[in-house]
Amino acid sequence: MIFNIDTAKKTAELLLQINAIKLNPKNPFTWASGWKSPIYCDNRITLSFPPIRNYIRDEFAKCIEKEYGRPDVIAGVATGAIGIGVLVAEQMGLPFVYVRPEPKKHGRQNQVEGFLQKGQNVVVVEDLISTGKSSLMAVEALKEAGANVKGMFAIFTYGFDVSVENFKAANVKLRTLGNYDTLLDLATAKQYITEAEQETLKEWRNNPDTWGQ
Numbered sequence: 001m002i003f004n005i006d007t008a009k010k011t012a013e014l015l016l017q018i019n020a021i022k023l024n025p026k027n028p029f030t031w032a033s034g035w036k037s038p039i040y041c042d043n044r045i046t047l048s049f050p051p052i053r054n055y056i057r058d059e060f061a062k063c064i065e066k067e068y069g070r071p072d073v074i075a076g077v078a079t080g081a082i083g084i085g086v087l088v089a090e091q092m093g094l095p096f097v098y099v100r101p102e103p104k105k106h107g108r109q110n111q112v113e114g115f116l117q118k119g120q121n122v123v124v125v126e127d128l129i130s131t132g133k134s135s136l137m138a139v140e141a142l143k144e145a146g147a148n149v150k151g152m153f154a155i156f157t158y159g160f161d162v163s164v165e166n167f168k169a170a171n172v173k174l175r176t177l178g179n180y181d182t183l184l185d186l187a188t189a190k191q192y193i194t195e196a197e198q199e200t201l202k203e204w205r206n207n208p209d210t211w212g213q
Helices: 005-017 043-048 050-068 082-092 133-144 161-170 180-189 195-206
Strands: 021-023 039-041 073-077 096-099 121-129 148-157 174-179
Touching: 005 021, 005 043, 005 050, 005 148, 005 174, 005 180, 043 050, 043 082, 043 121, 043 148, 050 082, 050 121, 050 148, 050 174, 073 082, 073 133, 082 096, 082 121, 096 133, 121 133, 133 148, 133 161, 148 180, 174 180, 180 195
Parallel strands: 073 096, 073 121, 121 148, 148 174
Antiparallel strands: 021 039
16 A cells, blocks of 8 residues: 555654654544544644655655656645645646535535546545545545546555455555554654554554544
């Protein structure tokens, strides 16, 4: 799923440095879903650090071109991936659109915002993959608009089994710059967490919906 192990290590290190990823097994976070989690990831923070956002932009552009050549359009998933999606599209000299979670209730009632022609090849940019549900809803919206979705690139994935199954069922190819396993190995090596905390974080990933209850 990751494009390159060296990129995955570098991405993990950068996200930890700026606290875009926080690891706190002793005082877990509560996600919007109600899940208790020892990790919280907010990749929007990367936009506030020019060298880091530029690194992510460049890696996305390089990986997309190597995997798919030059698509016709880059699409970002609202709202978290709009910023980085624009940067990637600008770097590649390509048009950009973004996909809302649902159509607007007024005006033209668009779900896909921007100029998109039927039959155009689109690569989707996402900031974070958890279950993959919202990301795949964006893919479906693009397909309904007539796009030929080549695949999706994301900054980071938790690597839940359910997300792997969801992407497989939807027949959507996913590549990520970073992933959970590489993050934990690096966080332990750099002493962000202890080996015991690493085991706790591994246990959470196996049963995120019931962990901590």
